[in-house]
Amino acid sequence: xxxxxxxxxxxxxxxxxxxxxxxxxxxxxxxxxxxxxxxxxxxxxxxxxxxxxxxxxxxxxxxxxxxxxxxxxxxxxxxxxxxxxxxxxxxxxxxxxxxxxxxxxxxxxxxxxxxxxxxxxxxxxxxxxxxxxxxxxxxxxxxxxxxxxxxxxxxxxxxxxxxxxxxxxxxxxxxxxxxxxxxxxxxxxxxxxxxxxxxxxxxxxxxxxxxxxxxxxxxxxxxxxxxxxxxxxxxxxxxxxxxxxxxxxxxxxxxxxxxxxxxxxxxxxxxxxx
Amino acid sequence: xxxxxxxxxxxxxxxxxxxxxxxxxxxxxxxxxxxxxxxxxxxxxxxxxxxxxxxxxxxxxxxxxxxxxxxxxxxxxxxxxxxxxxxxxxxxxxxxxxxxxxxxxxxxxxxxxxxxxxxxxxxxxxxxxxxxxxxxxxxxxxxxxxxxxxxxxxxxxxxxxxxxxxxxxxxxxxxxxxxxxxxxxxxxxxxxxxxxxxxxxxxxxxxxxxxxxxxxxxxxxxxxxxxxxxxxxxxxxxxxxxxxx
Numbered sequence: 001x002x003x004x005x006x007x008x009x010x011x012x013x014x015x016x017x018x019x020x021x022x023x024x025x026x027x028x029x030x031x032x033x034x035x036x037x038x039x040x041x042x043x044x045x046x047x048x049x050x051x052x053x054x055x056x057x058x059x060x061x062x063x064x065x066x067x068x069x070x071x072x073x074x075x076x077x078x079x080x081x082x083x084x085x086x087x088x089x090x091x092x093x094x095x096x097x098x099x100x101x102x103x104x105x106x107x108x109x110x111x112x113x114x115x116x117x118x119x120x121x122x123x124x125x126x127x128x129x130x131x132x133x134x135x136x137x138x139x140x141x142x143x144x145x146x147x148x149x150x151x152x153x154x155x156x157x158x159x160x161x162x163x164x165x166x167x168x169x170x171x172x173x174x175x176x177x178x179x180x181x182x183x184x185x186x187x188x189x190x191x192x193x194x195x196x197x198x199x200x201x202x203x204x205x206x207x208x209x210x211x212x213x214x215x216x217x218x219x220x221x222x223x224x225x226x227x228x229x230x231x232x233x234x235x236x237x238x239x240x241x242x243x244x245x246x247x248x249x250x251x252x253x254x255x256x257x258x259x260x261x262x263x264x265x266x267x268x269x270x271x272x273x274x
Numbered sequence: 275x276x277x278x279x280x281x282x283x284x285x286x287x288x289x290x291x292x293x294x295x296x297x298x299x300x301x302x303x304x305x306x307x308x309x310x311x312x313x314x315x316x317x318x319x320x321x322x323x324x325x326x327x328x329x330x331x332x333x334x335x336x337x338x339x340x341x342x343x344x345x346x347x348x349x350x351x352x353x354x355x356x357x358x359x360x361x362x363x364x365x366x367x368x369x370x371x372x373x374x375x376x377x378x379x380x381x382x383x384x385x386x387x388x389x390x391x392x393x394x395x396x397x398x399x400x401x402x403x404x405x406x407x408x409x410x411x412x413x414x415x416x417x418x419x420x421x422x423x424x425x426x427x428x429x430x431x432x433x434x435x436x437x438x439x440x441x442x443x444x445x446x447x448x449x450x451x452x453x454x455x456x457x458x459x460x461x462x463x464x465x466x467x468x469x470x471x472x473x474x475x476x477x478x479x480x481x482x483x484x485x486x487x488x489x490x491x492x493x494x495x496x497x498x499x500x501x502x503x504x505x506x507x508x509x510x511x512x513x514x515x516x517x518x519x
Binding site: 176 | 319339340344346348349350352354355356365366368369370372398400
């Protein structure tokens with residue numbers, strides 16, 4: 001909402017500018033929720049029609065109804081495998097973001113450190129995650145540790161890059177003001193740099209929320225016997241395609257839920273951007 | 275004042291001698307790049323001089339900065355977008371060691387009232403027009419009751435109507451608070467209308483080439499802009515600026 005009330009009306013005791021007319025909640029719901037749901041429904045119908053018309057065998061692509069059945073019938077198994085994946089994704093998300101935020105803060109305050117380590121971070125980023133996964137399993141064993149490490153690694157980079165940019169996006173005049181006010185470095189950080197970086201942090205975390213699930217999933221491809229990643233590999237080899245698809249649906253739902261959570265958090269914490 | 279070292283060094287300011295008396299309204303005018311903003315930042319201890327001395331109320335600028343003896347108003351208001359108007363005004367009371375040792379002379383609400391924003395205490399910067407944002411920033415600069423106000427082209431980004439209005443408001447605030455004001459501008463009529471004295475700057479290296487005392491009646495009224503004296507002052511300044519190129 002941007003008020004364009006001229007300054008003149010202020011001196012004469014002008015009223016607070018009226019908020020713009022709000023769209024009804026129903027209209028928002030229709031556009032934001034109903035439309036994408038409709039598209040998804042249409043895609044499912046198209047999928048069903050296509051496999052019938054083209055005669056695709058169920059072990060290659062199952063019918064939507066078969067996937068639905070697998071979701072219901074195998075729900076205990078799906079849930080049992082979803083829990084480790086959720087924990088690994090969350091752990092990796094938290095670890096990756098914390099390290100990235102700490103790194104960005106260090107970089108902004110120490111340019112030498114940034115020049116020394118930033119290229120290393122970029123180099124690590126270019127290593128394919130599928131290739132690093134076995135290395136981590138070798139180093140960290142078969143437990144949660146290698147999965148969390150891989151999910152953390154995949155979330156680390158976008159947050160680091162965005163956070164450095166965000167902390168440096170602080171308005172130079174606001175930084176000059178902090179100097180004029182004889183603010184300490186900590187105060188300048190708390191009052192100006194940190195809040196300036198929040199919109200950047202959240203756009204990075206929205207990316208990280210879904211990629212952390214991907215990281216956990218890839219890590220589960222090797223050296224483990226639980227998790228949705230394991231289930232996906234297993235069902236692929238066994239040609240249990242309906243369950244494979246069900247596992248994919250659950251994975252996707254988890255990633256969407258994380259994305260939604262981050263968006264809600266952003267909505268609550270970054271109010272001034274609206 | 276020299277920026278950089280060796281062959282790439284730029285002399286932003288040459289020899290500048292300039293005295294501003296207590297309670298005075300001094301305007302610094304000149305083309306872009308003449309060092310008038312640099313001078314303001316030297317006074318504010320944002321920059322350190324490479325040579326020469328600056329005294330603010332009998333001491334080095336750093337002492338004045340720590341003692342909050344000046345408020346600074348930036349060209350773009352420089353408000354924190356996540357704080358409402360009131361929280362922006364009270365920022366100088368929360369930040370720095372000064373606030374812990376002093377009882378603030380004004381309540382932030384009073385300052386918002388002084389700048390004519392009584393009904394906008396909880397409005398966020400993006401809900402305010404450019405002129406209103408600059409009012410908030412003036413209130414913020416005054417909240418610690420500084421004897422000096424340093425203003426760096428504060429109305430330069432505003433439209434002329436808003437600017438004229440804020441000029442009027444600034445004169446009223448100046449009369450109400452009795453602060454010394456050093457005001458950087460590149461508008462000749464603004465300099466003549468507001469100040470007691472105008473220092474004309476020339477670039478490369480920045481220096482003062484003329485000093486014009488403005489003896490227009492105080493308190494000033496917009497009608498003064500139509501008088502022949504006002505015209506004579508603007509003409510004199512225009513000539514001084516042309517000569518300093």
